[in-house]
Amino acid sequence: MEKVPPKLFHDFFRWFCHPELRDHIEGDLIELYREREKESGRSNADIKFIVDVMMLLRPGIIKPTEGYKNLNTHGMYKSYFKIGWRNLLKNKGLFAINVTGLAMGIATCLIIMLFVVDELSFDRYNEKANQIVRVILKGKVNGEIIKEAVTPAPVGPTLKAEFPEVVAATRLRREGSPKITYKNVTYRNNKVALVDPNFFEVFTLPFIQGNPKTALAEPHTIVITQDQAIKYFGDEDPINKLLDFNEPGEQYRVTGIIKDVPANSHFHFNLFVSLEGMAHAKEDNWLESNYYTYVVLAEGTNQAGLESKLPAIIKKYMGPQVARMGMTFEKFTESGNEIGLFIQPVTDIHLHSDTQHSDLEPGGDIKSVYIFAAVAVFMLLIACINFMNLSTAGATKRNKEIGVKKVLGTRRSQLVQQFLTESFISTAGAMILAAILVGISLPAFNQLSGKELVASFLFSPKVMTGLFLLAILITLLAGSYPAFFLSSVKPIAALKNKLTNGGQSKGIRSALVVFQFIISACLIFSMIIVNQQMSYIQDKEIGYDRDQLSVLRESWLLGKNEKAFMNQIMNDPRVESVTMSGFIPAGPTNMSMTGVYTGRQRESFRRTTLYDIDEQYIPTMGMKLLAGRNFSKDSGSDSSNVIINETAVKIFELGEDPVGKALTANTNNNGGTRSLTVIGVIKDFHFRSLHETIAPLIMLNNPSRGLIIRTKTKEMAGLLSSIEDKWKAFHVEEPFSYALLDELYNETYLAEQKMGNILKIFGALTIFVACLGLFGLVTFTAEQRIKEIGIRKVLGANVREIVSLLSRDLIILVAISFVVAFPFGSYLMDKWLQDFSYRIDIQWWVYALAGIATLVIAFLTMSFQTIKSALANPVESLRSE
Amino acid sequence: MKKYQLGEFEEVVMLTVGILHLEAYGVSIKKEIESRLNRNVSVGALQTALKRLEDKGYLKSREGEATEERAGRPKKYFQITALGKRAMEHTKSTRDELWSAIPKMALNLKIVGNW
Incomplete structure (x- = not known):
């Protein structure tokens, strides 16, 4: 009977040892065991055997956990990645195009998503955001449409008193730009608001110091933001310190410090003065609107229901006061007039407000949000389509690989997994690249859009989950064709290369190309229209000459010396003329309006803009008098004479010869009037933005403060610094400041310009990505038809014929896309243009231009590849096989 | 050259395989090393x-x-492959180089010191 080594350890060895090594090591062990057993006995041999087995327990000998004989599928997945990676490297160009295109698409989509989310987040920082509504005033008075964000002072308190569902009402009033002093620190601040004591219970603006409930309860108290606290008080404790308002000459005690107002708020004041104790806040005057009124509704209040009760309030409170103007409220409404209060959720203010110039800050535009969101979605779609297209195209070349695999017994599900893995590698790569692109380009985008977007939002769990799902979706979409169609092919057909150009997939690819170019053509078309409208605004005859005009709005600070300062400037030979007026047709300006009517028809008054000017104004601004005369130099003589614009002539029905006709203007709400005589008619000029039609305007000979200078030099810097020297000679605290009217004018359209620029960039990116796709596709087609091209060349085809052969199909597809693109594009652009009262018409040549541009871009993209294949030596393509 | 690196034990094994020529298998290598170098070799270390x-x-x-x-x-x-032979030669030549680079004095001193 043979002696055998200890069974337990023997089995243990057999279990842990790598199968490839097992047999011969086992042989060695047994050989040694038997020798030792003979030499020094069994127990000694046993011990040595055990020691040997334990010493064999080391990494090189133990079988790998993965198993060496596919006991699980790790190895298979490893091979999917390996083969996938090698395949991608084999088609580097296609891979690069594919990943870059997708990454750009995703990056653009992410950036726009950040923008859109930010736009939609406005005022949602308020805890009661869903309950706060703003009360606005809308109506039609004697033909003039009125839309005001401001309401009369009593509206807030009245609503609170009348309706139980109104939990709280608070008001805010803008306070010009007072000069504020603490010790020897003086600043002019134009972000001062007067607010009701309960303001901070309505809006969630966290206090750093002070109590939100009581801070503004007493008169002459003020709550300031953190940055203002640092500005005025530095390290001192600001609480109970007094801030001096030099104008209007009051002192306010600091009772609270709040954090700076969030960027996504519809107001950004930094000083909040209590309205408590101010006489104008208590006035029961329903005919003057100065207060922004916010109301907190009880939860679950039906807003439409409340709105329907508001006309009764107007009738009850405003009615009697209207009657005092000489006309009963009934008669007022019967003659086609209407005036009403409406409510607007606070979260709608930023994007949906249509209260024109009375909003606290220029808001966003829901239309741009829609346009951008659409661009983002389309961009992503195009990128995904490209990705699918190119993956599909690339995969059809792998028939042979699939055939061989199938012959060797690969199951279909394994092929599906392999293609999906490859698709996943590219998608993951694109995702990472996209994240990098977002990081790099976000600062530039912020500059362009004037936002402060941060990428950290992208790392929130929600977005990350979304991105992950997107990656999976793209993987499935892009990988599905090769995964499910190609894997179903019979191996014999695959090996014979019988389906190199599956007709089915060609149809899908064509459809995808058409879709891409619908979007591209649409974008090119929109870009041309936006550009046209913007240059129309630039070049439009606006009724005055805005070049060479400088505005010194702050010259009123000189007080009595203003006239002397003006004369000094006038003596400069580089100055053509100077006018003293604070009424500027672009940018921030003095404003004044009053009801004006002809004859005795007081009730048919029309709210009319008043301009206080001097005799230099019209020549300095380069405006044109159509009839009558300018004011005379002697300011006293024309005190009741006015110059009116063409629109006013029409509105007041002054007929062919308005000069000498009389007008009456209200001077207050209690029936005070003054009569005016028309001495001149001025050509209409745009004194508001081109979004609005020109309104009636009356110019009075009444020099107001502020200077407008017409210069006749190109050396503006020199002139301005010499004016600055003169300014300093008057020893005013304020630094010299000026603005160029041309720049003020352009700033009015900043939002449109920003939108135009963003659209241009993303439009260009979208088209670029679409072209990448087209390029990839044509490369693929050329490669597939390489033999055909070779044979054709041998038979005498020239380069032009080959190029047209390769591009014809695709060019036809691009042309087909116009059929959908242009009607769609012109519909969208028409909507956009509706916002401008003065706008271009969409002309036929824009379609032609957009079409040709698209075709040229498509053709040039393809020509890289088509010409290359057409020039190739046929020997290269024909020598194999 | 990094790619020809051989460890001390590896070098011993290679040399022994060379000595045994066509007769080198686990047990014979182990015995050869044990008898020539008078040191114990475990099956595990050798097989690794x-x-x-x-x-x-x-x-x-x-x-x-x-x-x-x-x-x-x-x-x-x-059996030793051609590459294996090159590796062994490389190891030997680097050793020789190092040996020849030691100044005689240093060796002498060391020997004296140890004595």
């Missing part, structure tokens, strides 16, 4: 070294006969 050298391409193996004393398990005979 052999596997590593084979993976590196310095040794190649062939399946041998299955004998009675091995309970029917085959022997695995090892």
